[in-house]
Amino acid sequence: MTDAIVVGAGHNGLVAAAYLARAGLDVVVLESSPEIGGATRSEEAFPGFRFSVFSYLVSLLRPEVIHELDLVRHGLFLVPTASTLNPLPGGDCLFREADPQRTYRHIARHSRRDAEALFEYKLEMRRMGHLMYRLQRAAPDELAAAIGDRVVESAEHLDVEVSAEVADIARYFLDLPPARLRSFVQMLTMSSADFLGQWFESDVLKSALSSSSIIGSMLSPRTPGSAYVLLHHYMGEVDGVYREWGFQKGGTGAVAATIARAARSHGAEIRTQSPVARVLVSDGRAAGVVLANGDELRAAVVMSSAAPQISLGRLLDPGDIPGGAGLVERAARWQSGGCAGKVNLAISGLPRFECMPEPGPHLSGGITIAPGLDYVDRAYDDAKYGGFSERPFIDMIIPSVLDPDMAPPGKHVLSCFVQYAPYELAAGSWDEGQREAFGDAVVRTLAEYAPGIEDQILHRQVLVPPDIEAIAGIPGGNIFHGELRLSQLFLLRPDPAAAAFRTPLPGYYLCGSSTQFGGGISGGPARLAALRVLDDLRTADTAGGGGGETR
């Protein structure tokens, strides 16, 4: 019998396994697909051309995960992508570079006031991001311990009295400077366009900054709730370690490989092609898993990195756990519809953007097609009625500029993250024809800003939410395993009865993107979940009985 089983070998599953193994536990990771990485994977889609299939940039990876798992020694190699170019119609652009003075000048061309405000804005966002991060990190111990039980209790009955602990937490927030508290609470509910409108006047800059507020969410910058997603992406900027987005040499698949190496170095075993059918329950505790082929694998602890529809749905028999029926029902209405597609292009040479036709530093950074709030909003409108965006929002990088090994000499790979592409189309389904039409819309849009690119394309890979679902095993294909919104955050992520990584089934834990801390290649949820498991095992040990079967 092993000590612990981790379901899923995405980056979070691997991080959890690495932490448990590092603490001396005997760990097995079970992955259904033939490859590890989940949504964090690279692939040689066309001979000589390597792509990060889904996730394409790294910014949220927690510094403590990097240090504690010694990921640099195991191969982590992040190249900063220091600039962002927003091409505009008519050959204009907004270019934000690493050099603040140059960025100031670029923005001042559009609005001097905005150029001034940007620095203050970044400081404030960093403060808020830090607050958010603190809240996320502190949550399991400070928040959940205090009110977790009450949340569960009150899910059905709302007229509960406010406990002293809850009041204490409220007081912690109220002790913040009022303006900051207000901004923070506001950010949980308002639209990013409104939020950015409090800081800036130029549509161009608001649109550029709002990109982070829609990534991975079926939201437009004008949809209430998008401001939180913006804040979520600023958590990657805290602690001053990796302030910028980074590109992993070899693509994001190499991040997964790195973490897997770290896990194996501590003795963890990773089995691919081992789909888990359900969690085994014995004496009211998780006792291991049953594989799809019927094999049983016993363990004292089971952790799942899968989305709630799987972790709290498919893998559990509601009869096995207290409140199981409610848990399964709530998991079924978890919002995790995908909204994004990925179009990976193999190209014969560097694209020539009308605003900056010659090769230059702008090609080694992010390039975003989001020329105005109306533009992005219209792209969203197409999708909300069940179509893909005719003129989509595109966030792209050219990984081969940063890492020449990604493409044959002189040739390049262009990775386009595209919104919006709904999981289900109102008219028809995502067949070959629709996929191609979507790919065409992307190329047509690119050609508006980089004329001639259509003739440079050698190969094209079009991936839509059902592909993300099929390949990465995320129901609905949402890259965050579930939308980042107030009803799916903090202690409600993924469920009030399964907050803080524990579930109502003793010995069964959650560690994926759908737990508090949320999505992105952060490793944050898995680290906290693993620490939670180790803590619980220690407590059980010192208490004598209980955890006796662990060893």
Place this chain on the structure above:
Amino acid sequence: MNGRVAVVGGGHNGLVAAALLARSGRDVVLLEARPELGGLASTRELIPGHRVDAGSHDLGMFRRSVMEELELGAHGLELIEAPAVAAVPATAGSSAVVLWPEVGRTVEGLGGVSRRDAAAWPGFVFELAERAAALEPLLSRPLELGDMGRLLIAPEVLRALSSSLDESLRERFENPSLLAGLCGVALPATGLGPRANGTGWPLLFHCALGGSDRLAPVVRAQGGAGALASALAASAAASGAEIRTGAAVSRILVDSGRVAGVRLADGERIEAGAVVSTATPSVTFLDLIGAALLEPRFVRRLLHVKYRGAAARLALSLDGLPAFRGLERPALTGRIVLAEQPDDIERAADAAKYGRLPDRPWIEAALPTALDPSLAPAGRHLLLATVHHLPFDLEGGWEAGRPQLLARVADELERWAPGIGGLVREHALLLPTDFEADYGATAGGLHHGEMNPSQSLWLRPSASAWAGEPLPASGLWLGGAGCHPGGGLTGLPGTIAAVSLLRG
């Protein structure tokens, strides 16, 4: 110190505040710029011989306890509860749906449309009422510290704050007309399409204040909404308050950080130790106090209050009751929601986002004469069509937009009530710009500030503070819809202002 209180604005909130303060023995003067009282809940002769409600006319959310305390019945207020809550007429492609206050009656009607929806209805009403009851205490008094905890432990309220009405209704119901009807109850004057996150909030808000035992009942005042204003004024006067109409306040006087009174447009100065302003935050601070006395950061906050959700009101005098397809007369007494499906409302909101008139405007109709024939001359009926989700800054301007809007509204009404065009004798139209010019509704927003979660609860100004900071002048109190708990004919902001002022 001058013990007098000046109340700026004779809308229902100002009148409630004045009446409550006078009743507690305070020396009160209320100042209203217009000739009639009631503000956005006033009744005007917009069409000769007709009593037309200019703005809101549904008293379903008005506090019963305030009505009793102020003895509004004795002062002439008569309430009529509509037999129907909301109705969606049939169209060529959709069926009619009627929501009644009685659960059983609604279920019976729904049975003919969708068995599944009929079965789901009682549970929906029950759960909504339960959640609304949990929220109600937070809306009916100044917010307290512990309330934040109360929200933290109410996952369903958090869900309402962050999910979209469309998705939460679709978890239970399938019939498009039913879905549209519920959206039609929740979304008027919000400017938000049902697919926007946070739209669960207005429905919950409505139910919390509409009396939690039933789903948002429609209650009207005999003689029109202005009758509420008249009763409130009579009650206030009986307690000694001085009520002045035609008295436009042009300045709230501040001396060394303290309120000293107000100055009227004609130059008259009225001394007062306290001022309750029921104007919008923008009008109160930028126009009446003046940016010069405010900190830049406070001004910046003011400039970012969102007033979206403008509406137009078209009043039609008809030769008879129009025939809305599939609706019997009792069904015509409540809200009449003209949308076949939630996306009709969504598309109207889309157009407004880009500053355009929707191809098919979203109309909430009412036939007040179906309940109270005294509002129109014998043989005539009044139809009030509120066109929601309009842009305030219409591309091309409202001068050019007016005939377009009228034409599109006429087409839309004809689609829902064939032959209605032939019944129309006279009409009157109030545009978003009229609501701003006549009633001081900044940017035509009927709620004095968009009613979405990011401008609700702690994020809306309170009677005495905003964003945790005291108001910039002592002796100043806010009592309009722009402060907690917000818009709608509730009387609550006025009540909370009076209670806060009396408490000191």
